[in-house]
């Protein structure tokens with residue numbers, strides 16, 4: 001009699017055959033979502049009164065071929081990005097989901113700029129050099145592909161600089177409210193705060209709006225601050241954080257240190273220490289913390305910068321200790337396991 005009992009090995013084998021297709025075609029998810037943003041599908045449905053639209057209504061409003069559009073919509077509805085509504089006349093109608101209406105539309109909560117940044121040819125090309133970086137640690141993928149590091153490249157390519165700043169602003173609009181809700185006491189008693197590598201100032205705008213007793217200094221490279229909008233209560237200062245950081249009660253670093261190796265982080269943190277009052281100043285860091293065990297907060301950004309890396313709590317502790325910080329406080333405030 002044939003032995004029909006499935007072994008653990010059979011199940012693993014079957015699962016592997018299914019899983020491999022994810023790795024072959026997952027890139028299409030990013031490409032199709034990017035396409036939906038570029039076409040403006042979510043904004044079009046919204047400006048049609050938010051109600052469902054048929055394929056022909058959508059294709060004529062967008063001025064595109066209904067045939068490829070129908071396949072793009074099928075792909076997106078299968079993934080819950082839009083939804084197909086029941087129809088009596090045989091033609092499907094497409095409606096928003098929370099994801100498309102909140103995150104893909106233009107507006108306060110949009111993540112569109114971050115998707116357009118990560119999916120841009122400039123940012124994707126270095127990923128093809130990841131194995132080269134792993135094999136020869138000195139190889140910096142972004143520099144190999146573009147001839148200079150991301151910040152010099154951005155200074156010479158204002159369009160890319162704007163893409164970076166708008167992408168970071170998306171993250172700020174999600175993270176800062178969560179941070180203010182999760183650990184508001186961090187900002188009590190501060191009369192001034194310098195946002196080191198503050199980008200176009202979105203983080204500080206949200207902070208000073210909510211903590212009006214704080215005078216903000218948005219500190220970044222000269223080409224970045226010159227592009228940041230003016231905002232009451234915020235001074236814009238251009239400079240280099242490796243040379244010096246403007247003085248304030250607290251230095252704030254969000255998504256900056258992960259762009260740098262340990263030695264550079266130590267240099268930046270030492271400059272931050274010099275900028276705050278001895279004994280009572282503080283440095284506030286907002287970064288992802290990789291949880292080695294749980295495998296839930298995984299993130300890899302090695303191809304983006306020359307020496308940057310994501311770190312575990314232990315690795316963050318080492319860097320902070322070497323920069324001379326002893327009195328550490330760590331708050332996970334629930335959004336993407338960031339550390340404040």
Ligand SMILES: C[S@@+](CC[C@H](N)C(=O)[O-])C[C@H]1O[C@@H](n2cnc3c(N)ncnc32)[C@H](O)[C@@H]1O
Pocket residue numbers: 151168169171172196197198199200203219220221224239240241242253254255256259
């Ligand atoms: C990943 S972005 C983070 C932006 C912002 N903190 C946020 O989270 O929205 C890193 C920032 O560091 C800035 N930066 C890079 N090198 C710098 C330097 N030497 N001095 C000051 N800022 C720098 C970049 O221009 C960029 O705005």
